[in-house]
Amino acid sequence: MPSAPLPETEAARLSALQALQVLDTPREERFDLFARLAADIAETPIAAVTLVDAERQWFKASVGLPMRQTRREHAFCAHAILQPGETLVVEDATTDPRFADNPLVTGAPGIRFYAGVPLVQRDGHAVGTLCVKDTVPRRISPRQLRWLGELAKGVMSALEMHAALRALGALAAQDPLTGCVNRGALHVALAKLSGLDGPPTAVLCLDLDRFKEINDLLGHAAGDAALREVARRLRAVVREDDLVARLGGDEFVVLANNLRRGPDAMMLAQRIHAAFADPFSFEGQPILLRTALGLALYPDDAADGEAALRLADAALYRAKRSGTGTVRHKLGEAGGGLRGGGVRSTLGRDEIASELRLSLAGASGSAPLLVAWQPIFAAAPPRGLMDAEALVRWPRRAEDSPLGPADFLPAAERHGLMSRLDRHVLRRACREAAAWATPLGISVNLSAPNFLTVDLVGTVEAALAESGLAPERLTLEVTESALIGDMARARQTLMALRGIGVRLALDDFGTGHSSLAYLRDLPFDKVKIDRSFIGQLAEDPRAQVLVRAIVQLARGLGLATIAEGVETPQQLVMLQAEGVDAVQGYLLGRPGPAALFLPAGPVPMLAAMRA
Numbered sequence: 210m211p212s213a214p215l216p217e218t219e220a221a222r223l224s225a226l227q228a229l230q231v232l233d234t235p236r237e238e239r240f241d242l243f244a245r246l247a248a249d250i251a252e253t254p255i256a257a258v259t260l261v262d263a264e265r266q267w268f269k270a271s272v273g274l275p276m277r278q279t280r281r282e283h284a285f286c287a288h289a290i291l292q293p294g295e296t297l298v299v300e301d302a303t304t305d306p307r308f309a310d311n312p313l314v315t316g317a318p319g320i321r322f323y324a325g326v327p328l329v330q331r332d333g334h335a336v337g338t339l340c341v342k343d344t345v346p347r348r349i350s351p352r353q354l355r356w357l358g359e360l361a362k363g364v365m366s367a368l369e370m371h372a373a374l375r376a377l378g379a380l381a382a383q384d385p386l387t388g389c390v391n392r393g394a395l396h397v398a399l400a401k402l403s404g405l406d407g408p409p410t411a412v413l414c415l416d417l418d419r420f421k422e423i424n425d426l427l428g429h430a431a432g433d434a435a436l437r438e439v440a441r442r443l444r445a446v447v448r449e450d451d452l453v454a455r456l457g458g459d460e461f462v463v464l465a466n467n468l469r470r471g472p473d474a475m476m477l478a479q480r481i482h483a484a485f486a487d488p489f490s491f492e493g494q495p496i497l498l499r500t501a502l503g504l505a506l507y508p509d510d511a512a513d514g515e516a517a518l519r520l521a522d523a524a525l526y527r528a529k530r531s532g533t534g535t536v537r538h539k540l541g542e543a544g545g546g547l548r549g550g551g552v553r554s555t556l557g558r559d560e561i562a563s564e565l566r567l568s569l570a571g572a573s574g575s576a577p578l579l580v581a582w583q584p585i586f587a588a589a590p591p592r593g594l595m596d597a598e599a600l601v602r603w604p605r606r607a608e609d610s611p612l613g614p615a616d617f618l619p620a621a622e623r624h625g626l627m628s629r630l631d632r633h634v635l636r637r638a639c640r641e642a643a644a645w646a647t648p649l650g651i652s653v654n655l656s657a658p659n660f661l662t663v664d665l666v667g668t669v670e671a672a673l674a675e676s677g678l679a680p681e682r683l684t685l686e687v688t689e690s691a692l693i694g695d696m697a698r699a700r701q702t703l704m705a706l707r708g709i710g711v712r713l714a715l716d717d718f719g720t721g722h723s724s725l726a727y728l729r730d731l732p733f734d735k736v737k738i739d740r741s742f743i744g745q746l747a748e749d750p751r752a753q754v755l756v757r758a759i760v761q762l763a764r765g766l767g768l769a770t771i772a773e774g775v776e777t778p779q780q781l782v783m784l785q786a787e788g789v790d791a792v793q794g795y796l797l798g799r800p801g802p803a804a805l806f807l808p809a810g811p812v813p814m815l816a817a818m819r820a
């Protein structure tokens with residue numbers, strides 16, 4: 210079967226087609242109407258508005274055809290566009306050498322009759338056709354042909370209108386000075402974020418330091434040049450499909466999609482920072498462009514894009530207050546690292562806090578806090594199950610996914626509910642674990658505010674006593690922030706806990722003050738290496754050096770090491786080579802019901818698969 214030769218001006222024709230921006234757009238009623246009218250006029254069961262692309266013909270609209278595209282070599286229309294001024298009529302395809310063995314003729318849909326009017330642009334390129342087809346041989350009258358010709362002109366002008374509207378839309382979304390998208394377009398992009406799950410999107414707010422001075426002292430031309438330069442540098446460090454917006458004045462926002470969790474966002478922030486290290490030159494005068502940055506992640510920190518923008522903006526405000534050259538993550542925790550909680554904006558913090566208070570009081574009708582378990586395995590093969598960490602979850606409504614700590618711990622903290630929350634989780638975790646058939650060790654998190662203020666030792670003793678859990682099975686995890694301030698007191702509490710037989714782990718090691726003194730002077734049994742290091746392990750040699758140092762140090766002090774947030778086999782292999790004792794992370798098991806990993810759990814299917 211001979212495929213149609215290419216038009217002489219094929220390259221120009223294809224770019225004219227591209228410029229229409231219509232390929233692969235959704236169906237539209239007005240184009241469907243053209244197809245129906247064409248079928249009506251020609252009295253055929255099949256009609257279509259087709260576009261002839263490099264390798265395919267694509268149907269913008271059709272009646273009587275199930276597919277949306279065919280290969281170009283099978284397209285009658287690829288022949289029709291060769292004579293832009295004429296309609297190609299094939300009365301019986303089986304007698305036409307060009308089409309007799311075409312699979313659309315010999316097989317389904319069994320085309321016998323074809324008439325195609327080229328869709329010709331003003332500059333003479335035929336981008337496609339308005340065509341009609343039938344499965345029996347037939348003729349078409351001059352009057353029908355005339356009408357189809359008129360209709361084809363209508364289709365062409367609708368296509369051109371379509372392209373013009375799109376171009377106008379793009380223009381309206383642009384900031385003319387910098388070529389960045391404008392505020393309106395940013396809000397559209399933010400709205401699209403909501404409901405997406407998948408990798409997080411970073412929202413970075415940034416503004417120029419001393420912009421007013423540049424404007425006032427060097428003039429508006431310098432100010433404009435500075436803004437253009439900022440836009441240029443930002444675009445150079447983000448990926449092509451990331452979005453750089455200017456909100457007016459010297460405020461810019463970057464939306465960076467598809468990040469891996471923390472490390473990526475922090476690296477991006479650092480890249481942006483580095484991009485402003487050198488001054489730019491305006492009329493021979495070097496101008497230093499200093500910026501402050503605020504950062505928040507969707508969906509990690511906020512339930513929708515707008516809320517993430519607000520958090521990032523608030524973080525920017527704090528970054529500016531604390532001096533330029535600072536990056537702040539949304540809550541502005543000490544160190545500005547990518548850690549800690551946030552709040553879903555759909556529900557105010559106060560609302561969360563009052564619901565939480567009811568739940569902790571065991572009010573009837575309120576949703577109780579539950580415990581998800583994440584398994585911890587020995588790092589060395591055969592990687593036996595060692596422990597499980599209790600992580601609090603709150604399924605407030607049956608239909609939603611449960612809230613995680615980031616959604617409600619900040620509210621609990623502000624409203625002084627943390628010690629009640631910790632006690633609740635501790636009791637519940639001990640009770641559940643005591644009922645397991647396998648006496649696995651468990652880890653429970655203690656919050657910093659709780660640590661020194663309540664009768665922690667009494668609470669732990671009570672939880673053990675009422676559940677019957679053996680003290681050696683329980684590890685309490687505390688972060689460094691719980692220890693700062695009163696070392697002597699911290700030591701006393703930890704010794705007392707030790708005294709009742711429970712173990713102690715220093716959590717998130719490496720993120721806070723990473724003080725060796727804590728490890729040396731306080732009676733910990735284990736160190737948990739923070740997941741931000743593990744996430745960077747494969748890419749960042751510094752992370753590797755740090756992990757190695759922590760493991761060696763811990764070993765020297767007689768402490769076990771646990772690596773958190775292990776997500777890839779490569780990380781696992783590296784950690785094992787570094788001599789880490791235990792591993793925990795999505796690669797090995799996500800937080801969930803303990804039955805998923807307990808050897809003799811009530812899920813026989815899983816037990817059987819493991820065996």
Ligand code: C2E
Nearest residue numbers: 470600601613614634654655656774775776794795796800
């Ligand atoms: P954490 O103690 O560092 O707990 C580990 C967190 O890392 C958990 O998040 C867990 O779901 C997540 N995680 C585990 N494996 C991976 C992985 O491979 N990749 C990544 N990206 N993440 C992983 P979660 O449950 O959201 O808990 C966050 C933090 O909230 C905990 O960090 C802990 O500090 C706090 N928390 C959780 N439950 C409690 C609780 O009952 N009481 C107190 N006081 N704090 C809690």
Ligand code: CA
Nearest residue numbers: 598654686716
């Ligand atoms: Ca923990």
Ligand code: CA
Nearest residue numbers: 716717737773
């Ligand atoms: Ca941790």
